Amino acid sequence: MQSLFAVFIDGAIYASWLFLVAAGLTVIYGVMRILNMAHGSFYAIGAYSAASMIGWYFADGSGNAWVSFLLLIVCALAAGLVVGTIIERGLLRYMYGRDEILMVIITYALLLILEDVMKIVWGVSPYFAYQPYTALGRVSMMGLKMSTYDLMLIGVAIVVGGALYAWLERTTLGKILRAVIHDREVASAMGVNVAKMFTITFLVGATLGTLAGALTAPAISVVPGIGVEVIVLAFAVVVVGGLGSIEGAAAGALLVGLCRAAAVHYAPEFELFVIYGVMSLVLAVRPQGLFGRTLARKI
Amino acid sequence: MSASIILETRGLCKTFGAVTAAKDLHVTIAPGEVVGVIGSNGAGKTTFINMVTGYLEPSSGEILFNGKSIVGTVPRAITRMGLARSFQVAQLFPELSVLDNLIIALAAAESPRPSFFRPLRTRAREARADAILEEFRLTAFRDARVTAVPQGARKLVDIAMALIGEPKMLLLDEPTSGVSVDEKNALMDTVMAAVRHHGTTVLFVEHDMDVVRRYVSRILAFYSGEIIADGTPDHVLADAKVRELVTGHAADGHSARKGASA
Amino acid sequence: MRFDKTEIALLGVGVALAISGLLAPGWLIFLLTVALAKGLVVQGVVMQMRAGMVSFGQGLFYCVGGYAVGMGGQFLGVSSAVLLLVLGVAAAAVLAMVLGLLLTRYREIFFAMLSLAFSMILYGVLVKGQALGSTDGFNVHSWGLFSGPASNPTMTIFYLTLACAAVVAFFLHRYTRSGVGVVCEATRENEVRVEYLGLSPRWILYANYVVAAVVSALGGGLTALAAGHVDPEMAYWTTSGEFVFIAILGGTGSVFAPFLAALVFALVRTYAIELVPNGWQMILGITLLVIIVFLPKGLWSLFSRKKEGAHS
Numbered sequence: 114m115q116s117l118f119a120v121f122i123d124g125a126i127y128a129s130w131l132f133l134v135a136a137g138l139t140v141i142y143g144v145m146r147i148l149n150m151a152h153g154s155f156y157a158i159g160a161y162s163a164a165s166m167i168g169w170y171f172a173d174g175s176g177n178a179w180v181s182f183l184l185l186i187v188c189a190l191a192a193g194l195v196v197g198t199i200i201e202r203g204l205l206r207y208m209y210g211r212d213e214i215l216m217v218i219i220t221y222a223l224l225l226i227l228e229d230v231m232k233i234v235w236g237v238s239p240y241f242a243y244q245p246y247t248a249l250g251r252v253s254m255m256g257l258k259m260s261t262y263d264l265m266l267i268g269v270a271i272v273v274g275g276a277l278y279a280w281l282e283r284t285t286l287g288k289i290l291r292a293v294i295h296d297r298e299v300a301s302a303m304g305v306n307v308a309k310m311f312t313i314t315f316l317v318g319a320t321l322g323t324l325a326g327a328l329t330a331p332a333i334s335v336v337p338g339i340g341v342e343v344i345v346l347a348f349a350v351v352v353v354g355g356l357g358s359i360e361g362a363a364a365g366a367l368l369v370g371l372c373r374a375a376a377v378h379y380a381p382e383f384e385l386f387v388i389y390g391v392m393s394l395v396l397a398v399r400p401q402g403l404f405g406r407t408l409a410r411k412i
Numbered sequence: 413m414s415a416s417i418i419l420e421t422r423g424l425c426k427t428f429g430a431v432t433a434a435k436d437l438h439v440t441i442a443p444g445e446v447v448g449v450i451g452s453n454g455a456g457k458t459t460f461i462n463m464v465t466g467y468l469e470p471s472s473g474e475i476l477f478n479g480k481s482i483v484g485t486v487p488r489a490i491t492r493m494g495l496a497r498s499f500q501v502a503q504l505f506p507e508l509s510v511l512d513n514l515i516i517a518l519a520a521a522e523s524p525r526p527s528f529f530r531p532l533r534t535r536a537r538e539a540r541a542d543a544i545l546e547e548f549r550l551t552a553f554r555d556a557r558v559t560a561v562p563q564g565a566r567k568l569v570d571i572a573m574a575l576i577g578e579p580k581m582l583l584l585d586e587p588t589s590g591v592s593v594d595e596k597n598a599l600m601d602t603v604m605a606a607v608r609h610h611g612t613t614v615l616f617v618e619h620d621m622d623v624v625r626r627y628v629s630r631i632l633a634f635y636s637g638e639i640i641a642d643g644t645p646d647h648v649l650a651d652a653k654v655r656e657l658v659t660g661h662a663a664d665g666h667s668a669r670k671g672a673s674a
Numbered sequence: 675m676r677f678d679k680t681e682i683a684l685l686g687v688g689v690a691l692a693i694s695g696l697l698a699p700g701w702l703i704f705l706l707t708v709a710l711a712k713g714l715v716v717q718g719v720v721m722q723m724r725a726g727m728v729s730f731g732q733g734l735f736y737c738v739g740g741y742a743v744g745m746g747g748q749f750l751g752v753s754s755a756v757l758l759l760v761l762g763v764a765a766a767a768v769l770a771m772v773l774g775l776l777l778t779r780y781r782e783i784f785f786a787m788l789s790l791a792f793s794m795i796l797y798g799v800l801v802k803g804q805a806l807g808s809t810d811g812f813n814v815h816s817w818g819l820f821s822g823p824a825s826n827p828t829m830t831i832f833y834l835t836l837a838c839a840a841v842v843a844f845f846l847h848r849y850t851r852s853g854v855g856v857v858c859e860a861t862r863e864n865e866v867r868v869e870y871l872g873l874s875p876r877w878i879l880y881a882n883y884v885v886a887a888v889v890s891a892l893g894g895g896l897t898a899l900a901a902g903h904v905d906p907e908m909a910y911w912t913t914s915g916e917f918v919f920i921a922i923l924g925g926t927g928s929v930f931a932p933f934l935a936a937l938v939f940a941l942v943r944t945y946a947i948e949l950v951p952n953g954w955q956m957i958l959g960i961t962l963l964v965i966i967v968f969l970p971k972g973l974w975s976l977f978s979r980k981k982e983g984a985h986s
């Protein structure tokens with residue numbers, strides 16, 4: 114019973130993290146039809162900026178855990194907006210309208226470039242930002258000791274998911290975006306400024322990426338290559354859920370998260386590939402993913 | 413019975429969500445017939461062709477080709493049974509040359525399993541493709557990429573590729589759409605000459621009543637997924653319902669245009 | 675059998691390389707060997723690109739070919755390089771025949787991502803496999819051409835790789851003009867039409883997938899023999915990304931292109947890593963963007979464009 118509870122909690126924590134990582138990817142794909150490989154870089158940039166910021170804030174050995182948590186978020190927003198703007202305005206907008214698979218390769222090139230940019234800016238030695246993580250301490254539930262920070266991650270994921278959903282479903286801007294998702298050409302013909310919508314979407318997506326990285330930074334050591342590892346996980350989650358769907362990303366994250374937690378507890382040798390195993394299984398049964406739609410070609 | 417009927421549909425229905433694209437279609441076509449299908453956009457003409465050639469699965473009903481049920485059969489198998497089609501928008505290999513398009517079709521007609529090693533382009537196939545190009549008056553476009561070829565020529569290549577397998581029956585989906593008015597008759601003359609040469613049964617969807625009158629012995633009129641008239645051109649085009657729902661005021665416009673062209 | 679210009683050129687280049695093998699320094703021979711072997715892996719990527727499929731998981735077959743060579747020596751006591759390669763190719767063929775059944779249902783980014791996932795599954799398995807040295811991998815036992823050990827492994831593997839590359843290039847040159855090869859392109863262009871010609875696009879893509887896997891596995895096996903070591907990194911997605919990079923660098927215009935691109939890649943990397951250790955990936959990324967924007971048909975189009983100019 115206790116181990117089942119542990120699987121559930123671990124799964125929920127991991128799923129929250131996966132959702133945060135995947136949300137930006139799916140938003141960008143949904144609106145722009147770009148499967149953004151550089152999303153991993155946004156994650157890493159978020160983690161690096163947050164780690165630098167936390168390091169600076171705690172430099173004199175003292176600081177408030179909640180303030181530092183707030184700093185993480187501010188830092189993520191700033192990094193996401195700056196990097197997102199540079200990439201979208203400076204490069205991607207010239208590439209719009211190209212083949213989907215070519216966009217994958219273009220963003221792969223971006224990922225390669227950003228990997229080295231980060232090495233130049235932050236060097237190759239690891240950064241640590243454990244203070245918020247340790248300062249928040251642990252709580253005990255059903256005989257399990259859990260990190261408060263990890264549990265908070267679940268809350269953050271729910272808030273982010275809810276906010277995204279409300280944004281797309283309840284606001285005017287969201288409705289316009291959904292029109293673009295549904296049919297870009299018709300939306301454009303009806304006077305929607307698609308280019309502007311793309312910019313907004315990309316910034317939101319990039320910021321979600323940096324946010325995920327910033328929130329993860331206290332729990333890991335920030336080293337080169339973390340973005341490269343994360344991006345394939347995010348892909349798996351998004352593909353399981355159905356490309357471009359927020360609900361799908363949530364469902365995909367939950368499914369993958371729980372499966373991995375179960376594997377970690379009961380069959381650790383499967384831990385690493387259970388994610389891709391789930392992905393392959395889901396796609397074998399439902400090629401469009403859990404929440405994806407299929408469109409037949411008109412002839 | 414199957415000797416005198418090449419294609420038969422019984423109670424064919426197709427719905428897309430709330431939209432009914434085909435409702436209880438009963439059609440029988442005899443070998444050698446040339447049948448025209450008329451109807452406004454969205455009347456269910458292309459849906460009919462898509463179902464008969466296996467691209468769409470009917471919601472209910474039966475399709476018999478030469479007496480054999482073909483519901484649930486994939487398009488490639490139906491093609492191999494001798495039921496071919498052309499497309500409203502020509503379906504070609506745009507980055508390849510016109511010649512290569514035809515050579516691929518020729519090779520496909522020979523065998524369903526291409527070779528891994530022997531070259532596709534052989535002297536024999538090239539010669540046959542050249543003959544087809546001549547027959548369809550496409551020789552000028554032989555080595556041009558499809559993207560560089562005008563609409564009318566693309567339509568012809570599309571139809572030529574369908575005919576290469578020497579089908580027993582050919583379904584033409586708006587063969588003259590997107591083709592300029594002066595080219596329409598030339599295109600249809602070319603196609604029909606080739607078809608007669610092979611003795612192929614033809615069903616074609618067409619909006620231009622002049623073109624329909626000129627070539628067909630029988631007309632099916634579609635409206636809102638149903639067949640509202642079936643018979644000789646004179647009979648169908650004079651039908652009150654057809655005039656109201658399909659040809660509109662075309663009865664007058666038709667004679668006016670005929671007067672102009674005479 | 676009649677030979678066309680490319681095939682004669684192939685023979686010429688092969689002979690030239692074989693002779694230069696006698697004169698070139700050891701490091702260059704090694705570099706050439708690895709470039710040719712990786713060029714073979716890239717041929718597999720290019721074959722699929724011609725059919726409109728971009729595999730971000732070709733590292734799977736590269737790795738299978740490599741590990742088969744390593745494990746054949748380690749567990750089966752095979753010391754014949756030829757037999758080890760056959761082992762790798764057979765393993766890849768069987769795996770591709772199974773995976774192809776699923777993968778050929780997918781196109782575009784779905785194919786790219788799913789092939790990536792399969793390669794990552796293998797990576798996960800290998801990392802967890804303590805018997806296979808986990809993340810460190812293990813060394814390939816000493817081998818000889820038909821029985822080991824070879825007296826001069828560097829030269830033996832160079833000539834073996836060269837021979838394999840030449841034979842595969844000859845086959846692929848024919849293959850791209852064959853029925854399957856051309857219909858692959860046709861499938862990329864318009865699957866609906868292929869179907870309506872009475873052909874099965876899935877069968878074509880399946881056949882092509884399996885052949886590509888075999889070619890890539892051969893490249894993986896040769897790389898393992900040359901480097902004397904295999905590790906799970908071979909199946910990691912960035913390795914596959916590198917193959918996609920080389921494929922785009924060369925383009926799909928000629929059977930020579932992947933080899934040439936692999937060689938350029940190897941040379942540039944050797945110097946770039948020395949000169950700008952933290953700028954190597956940036957150079958790759960920028961080159962990739964430049965190629966996509968200015969040379970969409972790859973480096974090879976520099977050559978073929980010149981030829982076209984001469985004609986007109």
